[in-house]
Amino acid sequence: MKDSPILPQARRFLGRRKRVLLKLGSWSLLESLQTFVGGYSVAKSLDQGFLAGRTGLGLLWLSLAAVAALAGGLATRGVFRGLADLVEPLRDGLVRRITSKSLADAVSGRATTADSAVVSRLTHQTEIARDSFAGLVLVARSFVFTTVGALAGLASLAPQLLLIVVPPLLLGLLLFTATLIPMAACQRNFLRADEALATQAGALAEGLRDVVACGARAQVADHTYELIENEARTARTLARWAAARTLALAVSGQLPVVLLLAATPWLLRQGLTAGTLVGALTYLMQSLLPALHTLMHALGAAGTRLLVVLDRLTAGTYPDPLTAVTTAESAGTRSAGDPRAPAVELSAVTFAYRPDAQPVLDRLTLTVAAGEHLTVVGPSGIGKSTLTALIAGLLTPDRGRIRVQGRPAVAGGPSGVRVLIPQQAYVFTGTLRENLLYLCPDGASATAVRHSAEAVGLGPLVQRLGGYDSPLDPAALSHGERQLVALARAHVSPAALILLDEATCHLDPAAEEQAEAAFAERPGTLIVVAHRISSAERADRILVLDGAHAAHGSHHELIERSPLYRDLVGQWHAEHI
Numbered sequence: 001m002k003d004s005p006i007l008p009q010a011r012r013f014l015g016r017r018k019r020v021l022l023k024l025g026s027w028s029l030l031e032s033l034q035t036f037v038g039g040y041s042v043a044k045s046l047d048q049g050f051l052a053g054r055t056g057l058g059l060l061w062l063s064l065a066a067v068a069a070l071a072g073g074l075a076t077r078g079v080f081r082g083l084a085d086l087v088e089p090l091r092d093g094l095v096r097r098i099t100s101k102s103l104a105d106a107v108s109g110r111a112t113t114a115d116s117a118v119v120s121r122l123t124h125q126t127e128i129a130r131d132s133f134a135g136l137v138l139v140a141r142s143f144v145f146t147t148v149g150a151l152a153g154l155a156s157l158a159p160q161l162l163l164i165v166v167p168p169l170l171l172g173l174l175l176f177t178a179t180l181i182p183m184a185a186c187q188r189n190f191l192r193a194d195e196a197l198a199t200q201a202g203a204l205a206e207g208l209r210d211v212v213a214c215g216a217r218a219q220v221a222d223h224t225y226e227l228i229e230n231e232a233r234t235a236r237t238l239a240r241w242a243a244a245r246t247l248a249l250a251v252s253g254q255l256p257v258v259l260l261l262a263a264t265p266w267l268l269r270q271g272l273t274a275g276t277l278v279g280a281l282t283y284l285m286q287s288l289l290p291a292l293h294t295l296m297h298a299l300g301a302a303g304t305r306l307l308v309v310l311d312r313l314t315a316g317t318y319p320d321p322l323t324a325v326t327t328a329e330s331a332g333t334r335s336a337g338d339p340r341a342p343a344v345e346l347s348a349v350t351f352a353y354r355p356d357a358q359p360v361l362d363r364l365t366l367t368v369a370a371g372e373h374l375t376v377v378g379p380s381g382i383g384k385s386t387l388t389a390l391i392a393g394l395l396t397p398d399r400g401r402i403r404v405q406g407r408p409a410v411a412g413g414p415s416g417v418r419v420l421i422p423q424q425a426y427v428f429t430g431t432l433r434e435n436l437l438y439l440c441p442d443g444a445s446a447t448a449v450r451h452s453a454e455a456v457g458l459g460p461l462v463q464r465l466g467g468y469d470s471p472l473d474p475a476a477l478s479h480g481e482r483q484l485v486a487l488a489r490a491h492v493s494p495a496a497l498i499l500l501d502e503a504t505c506h507l508d509p510a511a512e513e514q515a516e517a518a519f520a521e522r523p524g525t526l527i528v529v530a531h532r533i534s535s536a537e538r539a540d541r542i543l544v545l546d547g548a549h550a551a552h553g554s555h556h557e558l559i560e561r562s563p564l565y566r567d568l569v570g571q572w573h574a575e576h577i
Contacts, residue, residue, distance in 0.1 A: 034072035035149030043279025172252020341406030343525035349400035378545035425486035439493035452492035455518035
């Protein structure tokens with residue numbers, strides 16, 4: 001990791017945020033003052049107050065410590081306010097970096113199938129980086145300023161105390177520092193194992209039907225078990241290194257307490273008072289030891305994890321994630337294809353998730369006219385989501401050709417051409433308006449945003465939140481509400497082709513009908529993977545996938561000539577009687 005570009009990038013990242021760092025330092029200095037006053041007040045309350053028979057003065061000194069504690073609470077509040085200015089730009093830069101690299105790989109042909117390791121990096125590992133960085137900033141500045149306050153307090157009480165506290169403190173910190181490099185190597189191995197397991201899990205979820213059809217269950221199970229065991233072994237290794245942190249903490253944080261107690265007779269002979277000794281214990285037990293424990297836990301876990309994750313996520317030739325500047329090309333500047341061509345053309349498309357697996361789609365030919373409303377139905381696992389991913393360019397066919405508005409379907413195409421809304425709706429922390437304009441590179445008028453929101457049925461949520469500029473917490477939304485936000489986002493986008501892959505599955509039938517009606521009235525082409533057969537009945541045309549063959553036509557035509565479609569209609573009505 002010595003050749004990693006992390007340190008230069010980190011210096012540039014922090015160098016651009018000197019004002020934020022100064023603000024954090026100012027609030028942290030107030031915390032340091034709280035630490036100093038806490039131990040010093042306890043010592044003086046005993047020596048000058050309670051032990052001298054002056055109870056009022058002793059209470060006054062303790063009151064000063066209480067006031068300092070309140071000031072420390074205000075300082076902590078100020079630190080958290082400034083923390084977002086450091087944390088969120090890092091997370092945004094990492095997401096841009098991973099997305100740019102993944103799309104570039106897909107366009108160049110280096111990625112030909114869905115990459116679950118990319119999903120792990122985009123979700124799990126970016127959140128690790130974000131949370132670890134936030135925790136590290138909080139802990140590191142707290143330890144530095146708490147230690148300064150505690151050592152300054154010990155020196156003010158009696159310089160002899162530093163002879164007892166400082167040597168074991170430094171020795172423990174050196175022992176802990178020696179564990180960081182091997183722990184970082186273990187973290188790297190753990191993340192590699194995590195990515196390998198995520199890739200295997202994603203492939204299994206998408207190709208389970210093929211695994212069963214090819215009789216490969218035993219082989220796949222054995223390989224998956226090996227990956228699980230490998231991840232467990234790396235986790236156990238990390239746990240062993242965590243035990244080394246306990247030794248370092250004992251030396252740096254708990255040994256000074258033992259030495260102070262053992263040296264009490266000598267210190268008393270040196271003229272130290274009982275209040276001074278109690279104040280010193282206060283510094284050690286209430287300030288220095290908790291700060292050390294938090295620092296070692298954060299650096300040993302979050303710190304090494306952050307270093308490894310950033311080292312992995314910043315590898316490559318794409319833009320620096322620690323910058324606040326995006327190099328993504330604006331979708332509005334790209335060619336949107338030939339508007340006179342059919343919206344979608346599939347010519348003898350064949351796709352399988354593995355070379356030796358049964359094709360999910362086999363020589364499928366389909367033309368979707370501009371402005372048409374097509375619904376795709378079929379049994380679970382038959383390839384409906386695969387079809388939408390192929391049209392969106394997220395997957396590449398093994399054979400055949402796919403065109404969208406006369407141009408090849410590739411990942412990273414302009415949002416003005418097509419938008420895919422999957423079953424799991426993506427909603428991010430921000431305002432509701434920011435979420436709705438996510439697919440509008442050139443923005444949209446307030447009237448257009450309001451029209452789309454009301455058209456798909458988002459109005460009640462807008463009222464509950466308090467308007468379009470109200471903050472949106474994804475965790476506070478139901479699955480159905482998140483789907484409505486994603487649907488309104490697609491509706492207001494400039495996309496000429498909308499792909500809804502069970503994007504209304506968490507809505508009730510009436511809400512689903514309203515949303516689909518809004519898209520049917522919207523200019524452009526609509527392809528819907530149906531969650532309910534009622535969606536098919538509203539479509540201009542229906543595509544029935546059954547693996548070996550595909551049939552298409554209107555609802556009444558397919559009732560007459562497609563046994564599978566008749567079965568699907570019958571099953572759906574039987575389940576909802």
